[in-house]
Amino acid sequence: MSCVLLFRLFLLLGLVIPSQGSRLGPTSPLRYSRFLDSSNIIFLRWDFDLQTEIITFELQVQTSGWVGLGITNRYTNVGGDLVVGGVLPDGKVYFSDQHLVDEDTLEEDGSQDAELLGLTEDGLYTTMRFSRPFRSCDPQDQDITSDTMRVLTAYGLDDTPKLHRKRTFVKSIFLLQIFYHDDTDAPEDAIIYDLEITDFLIPEADTTYACTFLPLPIVSKKHHIYKFEPKLLAHNETMVHHILVYACGNASTLPTGIDECYGFDAAFSLCSQVIMGWAVGGLSYQLPDEVGISIGTPLDPQWIRLEIHYSNFHNLPGIYDSSGIRLYYTSHLRKYDLGILELGVLTFPIHFIPPGAESFKSYGLCKTDKFEEMNGAPVNDMIVASYLLHTHLAGRALRAVQYRNGKQLRTICKDDSYDFSLQETRDLPHLVDIKPGDELLVECNYQTLDRDSTTFGGISTINEMCLIFLFYYPRNNISSCLGFPDIIYVANELGEEASENPMENLIVLENIDWTPENIRKAEKACKEARQTVMIKTINELIENTTGWIPDITPAPRGPCLESSGGKVEPQDKNPAGFRAAPVALPHSNMATPAAFPLAALLWLHGALLWLLVIL
Template identity: 45%
Template sequence: MEIRRGSALRNVCLLLVAVLHVLGSRGPLDLSHSRPVNALEGDDYVFLLWGYDREVQEITLEIQTPLASSVVLGLGPDTSLNRSDFVVGGWNEHNETYFYDAHTEGEWPPVKDKSQDYVLLDLSRNKTHTIMRVWRPWFTCDRHDQEIENDTVRVMVAIGDSENMELSDDRTFRKSIFFLEILADVLYPEITLFYDFKVTDFLVPDQDTTYACTFIPMPRVSKKHHVIRYDAIEDPDTVGIVHHILIYICGNNTDITSEIGDCYGSDARFSQCMSPTFGWAVGGEPFDYPVNSGVSIGMPEDPLYVRIEIHYSNFENKEGLKDSSGMRIYYTPELRLHDSATLMTGIFTFPMQFIPPGSKAFRNYGLCNTHLMAEVLGRPFEDLTVTTYLLHAHLTARGLRVMHYRNGTLIGTLGEDKRYDFSFQQVRNLVNSVTVKMGDQILVECTSSTMDREGVTFVSFVME
């Protein structure tokens, strides 16, 4: 199927704070980022918009809510109220506005901060909606304020009809947000086609964990094309149960089958094809390759088949669930300058990894020595240019870091999130591309917490 488009798709400390306020007065920031935030119950949602300036380290946040007399915007390190940063605005019974910077220490409602570090830019309402827009520096040197860094932030919005600010599920909204995301204007080529890799009505086993695999042919093209975008196909009946979807490219001598089987079971056919190319996990969004690169298909050395792996987490052991999830790729004959690929590195939990109970920050490490890549691939291998990263782990994970070493010296990171959220696994762009030279080392650190567990957590034969 063909899509023709020509338009863009896309949608010391006190002194430092004083300086940032002055710099922030240059003018309003462009609110180029936005996300809807759903209520815990009901169909209502708020709309969160934001923009930031990386050079002077400032951010503007705007929330648009259903009509309310009080609005609370909260930023926190996790889903609890403990150590959360809030800003409160609204109208009292005399229709006079109020606004202040606040925090919680595990109890509701928020209390006013001694240091007022948010600046109110707009507080208004009409017949249907309320709007609050605020500005602040990333770092305020107030321990009650959430620092804005390259980490996931849990956003909470609560609305009400009085200053009492009582919490109710249908008027409380939560979402994990990565504020410092980098967006690039993406132009579709004049000719853009799409193709689906998916299962059809697969009966999900009524067990906690299932890794289901099958083989699917690549789209047949008569000349080289570039894949420039991919997106998950999410079956509405299995949202929350499908944990991740991975597409592995296969060698052209692969023993394939159209059956669906256990990826890591006794059928050796499903242990083939271990080069991941496209991937999605819970909370992921569509991914566009950089404008100068794409994944090659259609050449003699390119794969004719892929292996699709879908991980189901059916913790409630529901019966009778049928799934038709998968991945959609977009490709074009209008070639780009470079070919892209995916490097998966991390902790290979074979034959077994374990995490002891009661651990606040238990760390596992996985090392990739790139000097082995040529040996593994059987041919010389050029240096890598890294532009994006996806951090993937499971429920005990609290932080992930990908460290880049050269000659035994740490020279930077290829991705990091100190506040990892399992339900928000998003491909993220690097500020600047990074060159990984053959011989460099890539070290993945996964920090887990098992404070809520009494037994040992065992993990076997999966990538973290």
């Protein structure tokens, strides 16, 4: 009997003490996947654990030679890391953590920070699975963060790891993506509805904004749109830059046909509340399980403006297009109605970026203290679940920062490695609560070393934008909250004679000698100038207020130290962008053990010794 009791106690102790590791094994399913080349011969799967800060990759390549996967930066592959592996003809496996010393040469790292989980070759594919920490202490390893990552892949035709440019690829991927939904659990009554421009002749021009007005699905009771995705013609994909769907007020008088959105007919620019959107590089997007876009009630829009931005840089003639957005909606209602708030800098030529700038920051302020007055009813806290970042070609980084009672509260979202070719809606790792009265600041960082004239805000791809769309619930009537600086103050600070006509000041800015000193003066003046904040509702009501740009306090980073969960820095509150508030990932196959109290372990240890003495 005593032996049975002792065995049960050991079994209980084994159950309650968590394992010290939490890594995906050699056969664990990985949630995310992507082809990394245009020929679809390089396929990547991956998954990660936010608590231990460990990421697992599985690379599959159609080759019997070596394969490699790593991270590089925006401008050069030199210095990028590459984990290399393969199977020799005799069946022996080789595996190594390396880096690029130049564009063609690999060298093994002094510190081996990747852990091999599997390496096979079947005559057609070589498949390598390994894990690595988000941040190692090896200076030859690139950090994996919540920014856009440049994933570097390469392979060879034999087992001699040597880079060949035709077999080396870089693809921008948002690796640490979080999904608040279950793709496998689609509603039984899901209905598909397409919003599209049919057989539109794309003009022979660099930039075209084509708009038309379309009805939303006609339903007899409330429904929720829970998913949307781009509908693109395969041969026109490179011409479609973004697609936006704007809700129209039900009292609006709308034009018919298709026309330039921002041309001579101002009616085609009506409706300003974005309710869904897609941009180049993005995929489909499914809303969190508790949230949907409401249709079918008297308060919901019945019509939308569909806007498609075409970039026909080669001025190709005779190209017809039928792109749009595909909606999925259901009568199985979610708990909340979705709203989208547009933040940033007003898209207008007052927004300017000097040429020849290594870095130039623009700021757009939003003050929410007038939201309730303009909404016409009390405004609930806005719970932000996801976001979409948007600049044009000069954009390098964006962030949205939240302030309450004059103090910086948090960075809502950011990307310090923004890529114009990868613009997608991203879920936040934790929900963000915006209260009435909070201030929201958008900062955009640009680089214009390749330009010799001033870049102004505008709708063309060669102009610039600075926008962040916050997807939140419950919905209110505010559509946008955008800021812009006092351009007269900026001109005066640059030593120029300013005009009361803002547009005349743009000519002044165009003619400035943009030395590095003047670039820094302009950036400082734009930040110190009084901001006009323009707030707009879905019914096109506009009200302006003013404010000042607050300082942004960056999160400090401590020294890189090793820990049991991977090489991370314990002093850093946010080393990878997500560590500050880890959340449980639904439908994940990863084990994430909770910390077991030390006092409880000591008590169990004492109880075990006591029982042994009694027995």
